Amino acid sequence: MLTFTSSPSLFLMLMFVDWSRALKYGAPCQTMQHMTPIEYAHGPPNADPAAFEILILKPYTERRVKCYDIGKPYLVRIKPNNVAETFAGFLLQSRSSNVPDTRVGQFLQEGLDKIKWQYQPVCRRRLTTLNDNSSFNDDQKLTEITNLLASASITHVSSTPKSKVDTLWTIDEYVGPVYFKGTVVKSQYVWWNDIRSITIDYCKKSKPNEKIEISDTDDREKVSKAFHNTCSDIVPSCKSWSHFCETHAFIFRYCPMTCMKCVSFR
Known part of the structure; x- marks a missing residue:
């Protein structure tokens, strides 16, 4: 009878291979939510204050910003606190403060160190197991939400x-x-x-899709049409998934505007 015993040297070798592969190709899809490297390959996180920071700047001038405008590009930078420091890998996401763990916005592929980063791969198989409804598992809809997730999460390429x-x-x-x-x-x-940047909010005092209430029946149709675009999500299929908002946290996270129903009538 054949018996197999584990070897410490073999375990260390496999651990090194896993670590080097992750660093070479970027963070795997399994780390998208918790943003934590595989602990057996990397050990626990450093308990000291972070040696790196995330800045939000205006392009070209590189002045720090405190708020955002819809449709405008912003420069997001990961840098060491000490100019002599370097780093091998990273994972960066843009997130909502109102809806925990929800990724928002998108990183643009044009220019600015594009050779250093890539969109983080999405575990499509994991997405299909979150809901057994056939319409949700439609490949076109799955592609839409996959692209949305990926564009708000980037990692290194080497x-x-x-x-x-x-x-x-x-x-x-x-x-x-x-x-x-x-x-x-x-x-x-x-x-x-x-590692967190500062939190920025919309620059203008009047938010474009705050909840409002309309009591005048005659104005309902006008307001509903006016708010149709500003209250919609990036994912076109969110409207067809709205009945899952209360029962599936996954849908609420990725269709926040649809699920929060930013216009309410009384």
């Missing part, structure tokens, strides 16, 4: 030492306060997670 990474980001609709969350890997056992 383990080449980086002194900083710049990327352009924009958002097409008002979703409330937004912040950027990152994980930075300096070396195999030195990494930080939950």
